[in-house]
Amino acid sequence: MSVPELLITILLSPLAAAGLIWLFGRKNHNLAAGLSVLAAGVSMVCGLILLYSVWDGTVVEGMRVEWLSLGALQISLGFLLNPVSALMLGVVTFVGFWIHVFSLGYMQGDAGKGRFFGGLSIFMFSMLGIVLADNLFMIFIFWELVGFSSYMLIGHYLTEEAAAASKKAFIVNRVGDFGLLLGIIYTYWNFGTTDFGALEQAIGGHPGAVSTVVGLLLFCGVLGKSAQMPLHVWLPDAMAGPTPISALIHAATMVAAGVFLLARLAFVFTPEALEVIAWVGTITAVCAAIWAFAQRDIKKILAYSTLSQLGYMVAAFGFGTLYALDHGSSAGHTAAAFGVGAAMFHLTTHAFFKALMFLGSGSVIHACHHEQDIFKMGGLLKKMPITGITFGIGVLAIAGVPLLSGFYSKDAILYLARETNTIAFYLLTFTALLTATYMGRLFFIAFWGKAKSEHAEHAHESPMTMWLPLVVLAVLSIIGGYTVGGPFTIYPSSILGVLGDSVPELHGSDHTLFIIISLVAATIGLLGAYLFYGAGATEDRLEQRMRPLWALSKSRFYFDEIYGWYVARIQDRVADFIDFMDAFLIGGVAVRGSAGITGLFGLLARSFHTGNAGSYVWWFFIGLLTIWGFASGFLTNLF
């Protein structure tokens, strides 16, 4: 098959599955699951064929379909395949497929299984649309579609909590998307196009052509979708959805769409905008890592960890691109896309190990009958060896232990931060230490020691549809760090443009230094967690011994409270005022007023209808006289 055929198959097979599920699969759960997994499989196979054999790495652009034409505004739908989108395509289809397989086991017996798989398929379609889109309008369409599918899947369980969480996710994302839309309109207004290729040519290499505001407005979309501060509040709540959804949408792919958008638009951002982006990422990374310590829910811990790692990616993009702007032109240096490379590299490895850990937590939750409190688990390593070991690999990978994937991507980020901004470098290194500690806390408390509840006591290994994806993702979490060009790489050479040359490679003393930093952070973190919390602890020692620190972490810096206060005190008052204006001016004066006047005329006209045939003849007679009067000119002359 040729590249266009493959791309269309990849994009449309999940849509076809979603359509068929909508028609036939809402009652027939097994059919729905089969269709959805089949579509994900077709997408993955086509994606892998595309990356490994058909496509050679040159940019493919076009296959445009005119969609909307309003005067000079032409909105088209088309594909743009370059190394960045190819890598993202690989990640989304591959991780997506294995999470589909996992869902087969996890959603067994769920009342809304058909609906769930339909949502999963529509999500895959929307996400792939973002990945392949060749212009900003198309990205925006699919951006909203993933928002919708996320909303639908967070609310899958139909509980109060899930309903509130899905609403919160949708509304917070709308705030960010409003900025994104403004950015898109601004871009169109400035350059007359939103095509990535045309934009890159228009801006191409001289960042002075574009203002900082455009970059920051577009970054608003990233704030929402990738849950960066201050719009991060929705992501932890989104854990109310089924665990495979948390793995696919709220860890591996959708939340990474923001980072992907940054990588797609790398040429738009000015140094000032990049500075802001980098700091937002850094602060999110640090704060989320701090908040993770007060959580007891296994999924919430992973959610804060996701926030923190997303912060890493955004910071990587910011600092890396700043670095690239400084060094890109110097001879013999291939730094031009360091930001994109480092961010996409961490996105990829994070997709592997975070999807792995979320699926692992899903396996645990499944085995413990929906118990999510890690202090009620314990001893799971012996009872669920495959889940336990693969989860451990994920923990080691995210902690940055050398030779595992997380080490490589995190090192690239730390290196870029050190070369650009020392304070950020220290903060990010501190975050790495915190990451190792809270992941160690999670692992030692939940998996080691003795079982602390009835459910954990009777836990046993999950079925193969659930552990097979864990094993696959665990393998990738180990070898996913070897980039293109190395001896053990799994990546095809077609994506050399993003993972090969664009990821900074460390040499000499830098190399040694960063191995030491990573090793020390991981060791101190994991050992510290083991020594402080102890294996299989029943109580949170931080809560008992260092109450102020715990309270600080628990407070999450009062973001939710501030937003709650703002909404209740200010926004609701504004809404009340607008509601009054609506009820009074529009509803009262305009609508009811005009209806009233018409009604009065009606009342007048009604009084002529006496129902007596004689009177009608009189009216007829009067009418006849009037017509005669006008026709003869008698009345006209009179007045």
Added chain:
Amino acid sequence: MNIGLSHFLFVSGMLFAIGFFGVLLRRNVLVIFMCLELMLTASILGLVSFSRYNATEGEFLWSGNVFVLFIIAIAASEVAVGLAIMVALWRRRQSVDVANHAELKN
């Protein structure tokens, strides 16, 4: 005395006025109905007189006279429908006074 067009038109006008004011003032449906027929007759008379007046020497003018046939046909069907309605009205209400029938009010 030479009888000309104006005499015919006068009779026609009188007939029409009688019919019209009959409809206007009488309350018995049957009488109103007869008055309607009177108005039709008045218009027939007018048509015939104009037709005769406009005819040239030695050549008969058809158009006004043909109209008369149509009007008679229509009047006949009207009688059929109207009388049926009146019979039905009498059966149901035992009254043919228009003042007693005001259901179409408002």
